[in-house]
Every structure is written in structure tokens, then in C-alpha cells.
Amino acid sequence: MIQAIDRAARVLTSLQGARHLGITELAAILELPPSTVHGIVKSLQAHGLVAKEPGSQRYMLGPALLKLSNVYLDTLDVRARAMRWTRELARRTGLSARLGAELFDEVIIIHHNRRPDGSQQMLETGLTIPSHASALGKVLLAYHPSAADELLAKPLRSLTGDTITDPATLRLQFAQIAERALAFEEDEAVLGESSVAVPVADRSGSVIAAVSVVMPSSEWPPEAGVLNDLRETARNISRELGSSSWPPAVSPRDDD
Amino acid sequence: MIQAIDRAARVLTSLQGARHLGITELAAILELPPSTVHGIVKSLQAHGLVAKEPGSQRYMLGPALLKLSNVYLDTLDVRARAMRWTRELARRTGLSARLGAELFDEVIIIHHNRRPDGSQQMLETGLTIPSHASALGKVLLAYHPSAADELLAKPLRSLTGDTITDPATLRLQFAQIAERALAFEEDEAVLGESSVAVPVADRSGSVIAAVSVVMPSSEWPPEAGVLNDLRETARNISRELGSSSWPPAVSPRDDD
DNA sequence: TCGCATATTCGACATTATCGAAAGGTGTTC
DNA sequence: GAACACCTTTCGATAATGTCGAATATGCGA
Numbered sequence: 001m002i003q004a005i006d007r008a009a010r011v012l013t014s015l016q017g018a019r020h021l022g023i024t025e026l027a028a029i030l031e032l033p034p035s036t037v038h039g040i041v042k043s044l045q046a047h048g049l050v051a052k053e054p055g056s057q058r059y060m061l062g063p064a065l066l067k068l069s070n071v072y073l074d075t076l077d078v079r080a081r082a083m084r085w086t087r088e089l090a091r092r093t094g095l096s097a098r099l100g101a102e103l104f105d106e107v108i109i110i111h112h113n114r115r116p117d118g119s120q121q122m123l124e125t126g127l128t129i130p131s132h133a134s135a136l137g138k139v140l141l142a143y144h145p146s147a148a149d150e151l152l153a154k155p156l157r158s159l160t161g162d163t164i165t166d167p168a169t170l171r172l173q174f175a176q177i178a179e180r181a182l183a184f185e186e187d188e189a190v191l192g193e194s195s196v197a198v199p200v201a202d203r204s205g206s207v208i209a210a211v212s213v214v215m216p217s218s219e220w221p222p223e224a225g226v227l228n229d230l231r232e233t234a235r236n237i238s239r240e241l242g243s244s245s246w247p248p249a250v251s252p253r254d255d256d
Numbered sequence: 257m258i259q260a261i262d263r264a265a266r267v268l269t270s271l272q273g274a275r276h277l278g279i280t281e282l283a284a285i286l287e288l289p290p291s292t293v294h295g296i297v298k299s300l301q302a303h304g305l306v307a308k309e310p311g312s313q314r315y316m317l318g319p320a321l322l323k324l325s326n327v328y329l330d331t332l333d334v335r336a337r338a339m340r341w342t343r344e345l346a347r348r349t350g351l352s353a354r355l356g357a358e359l360f361d362e363v364i365i366i367h368h369n370r371r372p373d374g375s376q377q378m379l380e381t382g383l384t385i386p387s388h389a390s391a392l393g394k395v396l397l398a399y400h401p402s403a404a405d406e407l408l409a410k411p412l413r414s415l416t417g418d419t420i421t422d423p424a425t426l427r428l429q430f431a432q433i434a435e436r437a438l439a440f441e442e443d444e445a446v447l448g449e450s451s452v453a454v455p456v457a458d459r460s461g462s463v464i465a466a467v468s469v470v471m472p473s474s475e476w477p478p479e480a481g482v483l484n485d486l487r488e489t490a491r492n493i494s495r496e497l498g499s500s501s502w503p504p505a506v507s508p509r510d511d512d
Numbered sequence: 513t514c515g516c517a518t519a520t521t522c523g524a525c526a527t528t529a530t531c532g533a534a535a536g537g538t539g540t541t542c
Numbered sequence: 543g544a545a546c547a548c549c550t551t552t553c554g555a556t557a558a559t560g561t562c563g564a565a566t567a568t569g570c571g572a
Contacts, residue, residue, distance in 0.1 A: 002299045002529065004260035004560065009303035016327045023519060033562050038520065043258045047265035048359055055460045057519060057569070061328040063359045066366065069325030070382030071272045072317040103304055103319045110322065126326030204311045258560060260529065279550055289531050294551065313538075313550065 007032070008040050012061065015050060020058040069126070076101075078200060078209045079111050081240040086113050086211060089233040093226050095213040096121065097233075100136035100197075102144070103128060105151055107137040110209070132156050132170055133163045135185040135197035136210040141170075142177035143199055143207035143250050162187040181234075181247035182227065183210075187217050194220045196227065198234040203242030206251050211237065263288070264296050268317065271306060276314045325382070332357075334456060334465045335367050337496040342369050342467060345489040349482050351469040352377065353489075355456075356392035358400070359384060361407055363393040366465070388412050388426055389419045391441040391453035392466040397426075398433035399455055399463035399506050418443040437490075437503035438483065439466075443473050450476045452483065454490040459498030462507050467493065 007030065014029050015021060023041065027034040041059055044050040048064030073079060082099045090097040090113035099111040106128040114121045131137025131151060141148040148171075156165040164170055177183045186194040197212035211234050213226060235246040263286065270285050271277060279297065283290040297315055300306040304320030329335060338355045346353040346369035355367040362384040370377045387393025387407060397404040404427075412421040420426055433439045442450040453468035467490050469482060491502040 001302055002260055002295050003527090004258055004529080005264045005296060005299040006302070008261045008264065009300070009305060012324055013303075016324055019327070019331045024517085034519075035521085035563075036561055039258050039560075040261060042520090043261040044265070046257055046262070047269075049265060054458055054462065054464055060331050061324055063328070063357055063364050063366070065321060065325045065328050066364055066382050067359065067384050068268055068272055068317055069321045071275070072319070072321050073382075075275045075316050101319055103323065108319050108322055110319070126322045126329075128323050202310055206310065208310055259558090260560080280548085290550075291532075291552085292530055295529075298551090 004040070007036075008044055011037070011040055011044060012049065012065075015059065015061050020053055020056070020060050022058045026059070073110065073125075076110060078202070078237070078241065082200070082209070082211065082237045083111060085233045085236050086111060089211070089213065089229055090114070091116055092229050093213055095215050095226070096124075098124065098136060098195075098212045098214065099200075099209055100129075100134070100140070100212065101209045102131070102137075102140045102147065105131055105154075107131050107134050107140060107210070109136075129189050130157060130159065132165070133159050133185070133189040134212075135183040135195040136212050138170075138173060138177055138183040138185065139197045139199050139210040139212075140207065142174040142183065143248065145250065148174055159189050160187055160191045162191075164188060178250050181231070186220060192217050196222055196230060198230050199248055200234050201238045201241070201243040201246060201248035205243055205245070205248055207248050208241075209237075210234075260296070263292075264300055267293070267296055267300060268305065268321075271315065271317050276309055276312070276316050278314045282315070329366065329381075332366060334458070334493070334497065338456070338465070338467065338493045339367060341489045341492050342367060345467070345469065345485055346370070347372055348485050349469055351471050351482070352380075354380065354392060354451075354468045354470065355465055356385075356390070356396070356453075356468065357465050358387070358393075358396045358403065361387055361410075363387050363390050363396060363466070365392075385445050386413060386415065388421070389415050389441070389445040391439040391451040391468050394426075394429060394433055394439040394441065395453045395455045395466040395468075396463065398430040398439065399504065401506065404430055415445050416443055416447045418447075420444060434506050437487070442476060448473050452478055452486060454486050455504055456490050457494045457497070457499040457502065457504035461499055461501070461504055463504050464497075465493075466490075 010030055011026060014026055023034050023038050027037040030037060041050055048062045050059050051062040053060045086097040086099055094115060096115040097113040098109050100107040100109050108128045109124045112124040131141055152167040152170060158165050181198055183197045193214055194217045195212045195214040197210045199207040200209040200211060202208045213230060215222060238246045266286055267282060270282055279290050279294050283293045286293060297306055304318045306315050307318040309316045342353040342355055350371060352371040353369040354365050356363040356365050364384045365380045368380040387397055408423040414421050437454055439453045449470055450473045451468045451470040453466045455463040456465040456467060458464045469486060471478060494502045
């Protein structure tokens with residue numbers, strides 16, 4: 001791990017949390033001398049990764065990140081393949097559909113189809129949710145035992161009163177999820193919202209993403225038809241990715 | 257400029273261009289020894305900024321960029337203020353509306369409202385267009401003489417047969433744009449598409465963004481009503497940002 | 513206008529990134 | 543199916559490079 005790059009990444013992460021920060025504030029967060037931080041920030045700024053906010057001497061994230069992120073999304077094979085199927089899923093179920101991938105201890109939504117009822121809903125692509133509090137995340141963890149172990153070693157944050165933070169309970173859920181290829185979540189991330197998720201596998205048979213539908217908790221539990229549509233969606237995407245069978249198997253414990 | 261961070265940023269830029277690259281390929285592009293590149297890539301990977309693509313030994317951009325970019329968009333005051341006005345602009349004109357900001361020699365679209373005719377159109381947020389080939393870019397350049405000078409010093413790329421690449425012609429256009437607070441572009445970026453843009457100023461009176469409407473070149477030129485709607489939109493956004501007057505004045509030549 | 517706090521510059525120093533060589537994988541060819 | 547070739551990855555000595563304290567400049571608030 002090269003130190004300067006590590007520090008640069010931590011600058012980005014700090015700005016991600018705090019939006020606007022001056023050099024001194026950043027220096028305090030990173031526990032580094034201001035002059036050191038200044039050098040890092042200037043280097044990032046030269047590439048558009050951070051920007052000085054106009055009319056102030058604070059810094060914020062830069063526009064180059066938006067371009068990079070756009071290319072990232074374009075690069076994702078899963079996403080390209082999944083889009084038409086999740087659109088169909090949203091249409092058939094009348095619910096909001098999400099495609100999520102792992103990002104450390106969170107799930108990041110890499111594609112989102114809003115529920116087709118015409119109401120104003122924000123586009124959720126790019127949002128992250130702690131894995132243990134989302135159906136998407138639980139699926140990914142259930143099929144990735146090493147990631148699950150790591151996550152469960154830390155104390156878990158509660159987002160709503162209903163977020164499950166007990167490692168034993170979660171471990172039990174993971175076992176059930178891997179068995180049924182189906183994960184649930186009831187009011188665990190956002191009060192009034194619940195969701196169901198299924199795994200998506202690639203050519204090698206490993207789970208690389210998850211698909212979910214989100215519904216108002218008042219409509220919980222989902223009908224059997226919804227679960228079938230979900231399963232069909234995941235099966236279709238996985239097939240397009242070259243996966244020979246679905247549901248997939250739990251990954252062997254190979255980190256890297 | 258700290259070398260390691262500069263190299264890391266160049267790794268990201270290379271992956272932005274090539275999507276998937278192995279260590280050796282990256283090393284060739286950056287003209288560095290593979291072992292050096294390997295260290296950089298591993299450091300970026302540890303933060304999710306690059307990811308190893310599954311089932312291959314190549315690397316691609318990582319999911320952390322999507323999260324950063326999402327926060328970047330949330331951070332942008334202009335964007336938050338502009339959204340309701342550009343929506344209204346798209347509704348009134350029946351055209352696609354864009355909000356753009358400067359990113360080196362390009363404009364990056366930081367918000368996009370599709371034309372309200374119900375047709376399938378891709379979301380353009382995050383796309384970049386060479387400044388000299390877009391109305392958005394020309395506005396930003398016209399109000400930013402130092403950026404314009406830098407750009408015109410390099411040879412300009414032609415995107416369509418109609419892209420203007422002659423520095424003298426562009427300089428003339430910039431002068432007219434600054435005078436009328438209005439920039440045009442006819443088939444210069446994409447054949448069959450033309451656009452008109454106006455500047456958005458902030459509290460300090462400097463131009464920080466531009467708004468445009470895009471139309472099929474067959475409908476060119478835009479009616480006077482469209483131009484008025486555009487101006488009203490820019491004026492409203494600028495006012496919300498604390499700008500005391502509109503149209504704005506050309507920036508004094510202060511770089512930083 | 514003054515004074516304080518924060519950003520920025522500069523340069524000596526030692527830490528730290530760098531790069532060559534060698535080892536370990538992976539895919540390909542015959 | 544085995545051997546080859548290429549690529550990725552590891553390791554450690556070297557010196558280039560980032561680091562950090564002090565000094566300066568800049569901006570902000572009173």
C-alpha cells in the first residue's frame with residue numbers, strides 16, 4: 001500500500017463525508033500536518049478529483065469523479081445485461097427494482113428502475129446502504145462468507161429500530177438465504193420500506209450482484225408472483241452472463 | 257504535484273479510456289515498469305477506486321467512484337438550485353435541457369432533463385463534450401478568457417464535419433457570446449443535433465455553469481420564445497445563487 | 513484598518529516509493 | 543495433456559521523493 005495514494009484516497013473519503021472542508025479541517029481529520037495535506041489536495045485538484053469551492057477557501061469533490069463514475073457504469077457488464085430485465089421486473093411487479101454490488105461493508109446501487117406508477121421518485125443509482133441492513137447486501141454476504149466474517153467482526157450500526165445488528169441472528173439469516181437464494185428485509189434500512197433480493201451469478205458461477213424489489217412495508221409480505229418474477233429476472237441476467245445454473249453456489253473461501 | 261498521486265490519477269484516466277487493462281498494458285501506457293504500476297493499482301484497489309474484473313487478470317474502474325460521484329452531485333449547489341428551473345425549461349420548450357460545468361477542455365453535464373415527449377432517451381448526466389464543440393462549453397469559455405487561451409493554444413479535434421476548430425473563428429464567437437450572453441452550436445458535436453446555451457453566475461458574479469437546450473437540427477433555428485425561456489432560466493438560477501445581476505460580466509483574468 | 517486564523521511556499525531530511533530481478537500463475541499452443 | 547510464454551506479483555537495495563516545520567502570504571472578521 002503506497003502511503004501517498006492511501007492518504008489521497010482518505011482525502012476523498014473525508015470530503016465524501018463532509019462535503020466541504022478546509023485544509024486545516026482535513027489535516028485534523030487525517031491527523032497530518034496541514035502542509036502535507038495541502039500537497040495532496042493540490043495534486044488531486046490538478047486532476048479534477050477535488051475542486052476549490054468558489055468564493056471560499058474550502059475544497060470539495062471534483063467533477064472528474066462524475067466522468068469516471070459514468071465510465072465505470074458503462075464498463076459494468078452486469079449492468080448492461082441487467083437493465084432490460086429489471087425494467088421488465090419493475091413493469092410486471094409495479095415495484096421499484098434495484099441492482100446492487102458490494103462496496104466494502106455496503107451495497108452500492110448500480111442500477112435502479114423506479115416504480116412505474118408515475119409518482120416523483122428520486123433516482124437511487126449511486127446510493128449505498130450498509131449491507132447488513134439491506135436485502136441486496138444480505139444476499140451478497142450470504143454468498144461471500146469471507147466478507148460476511150469480516151463484517152460480523154465489527155459492531156453494526158442500527159439505521160432504524162428494526163435494523164438487525166446481532167451477528168448470530170444475521171449468520172442464521174445468511175444460511176437461510178443461501179439455501180433459498182432469497183433475502184428479505186423489513187424496515188431495516190428505511191422505516192416504511194421493505195425489500196426482497198436474489199443473487200446474480202456470472203460465468204464462473206460466483207455471485208457478483210443482486211437484484212431486489214422494494215415495496216412499502218404496508219404491502220408486506222410480497223406475493224408469490226413477485227418472488228417468481230424476481231427469480232426469473234436473476235436467472236435471466238445470470239444466464240446472459242454465462243452462468244450455467246441458477247441458483248448459484250456459495251463462493252469457496254478465496255479472498256484476494 | 258506529488259508524483260505517486262499524479263500517477264494514480266493517470267491510472268484512473270487510462271482506465272477511463274480503455275475500460276479494461278492489465279498491469280502490463282497500463283505500464284506501457286504510463287511508460288513505467290510493471291512493478292511500479294502494480295503497487296499503484298493495488299493501492300487504488302484497496303479503496304475501491306479500481307477493481308479487478310472477475311475471471312480475468314485485468315483491472316477496471318471501481319465502485320467507490322460511483323459513490324464519490326453521487327456525493328459530488330449532491331454537493332453542487334448550482335445543481336440543486338437549477339433542477340426545478342431546468343425541468344420547467346424542458347417542459348415549456350418541449351426540448352431536452354442540460355446544465356454543464358467546466359472540466360478541463362470539456363464540459364461535463366451535471367444535470368439533464370430529457371425532452372418531455374415520452375420517447376426513450378438516455379440520461380446524459382456525466383457525459384462530457386469537448387468545450388469547443390458545444391454551446392455549453394463555448395459559453396463557459398467566453399466568460400473565462402484564461403481557459404479559452406489555454407484551449408485555443410492546442411490543436412482542436414473535429415467531431416463532425418461541422419465542428420469549428422479554427423482558433424480565430426472561435427475567438428470571434430466568444431466575443432459575440434460574451435456580448436449577447438448566448439451561445440449557439442449547429443451539428444458541431446453530434447450530427448443532427450444543435451443547441452443554444454446561456455451562462456449561470458454565482459454570488460460573486462462569475463460564471464460557474466451554463467444551461468442549454470438541445471434540438472434536432474431540423475428544427476433549427478430556435479424560436480425567440482425558446483431563447484427567452486432559456487434566459488429566464490439562467491436568470492432565475494443565478495438569482496437563487498445570489499448573483500445580483502444578469503447577464504454576468506466576463507471574469508477578470510485571475511487564474512488559480 | 514488591524515489582527516488572527518488559515519492557506520500556501522520552501523527546503524533539509526529521512527522516510528518511502530521505485531524499479532530490477534526473480535518467483536509464481538495463467539492461458540495458450542502444439 | 544504437457545511445456546512454453548507471457549503476465550502478474552513479490553521482494554529488497556537504492557536514491558529519489560514525499561514529508562513536515564518554519565516562514566510567508568492571503569483572506570476574514572472585528
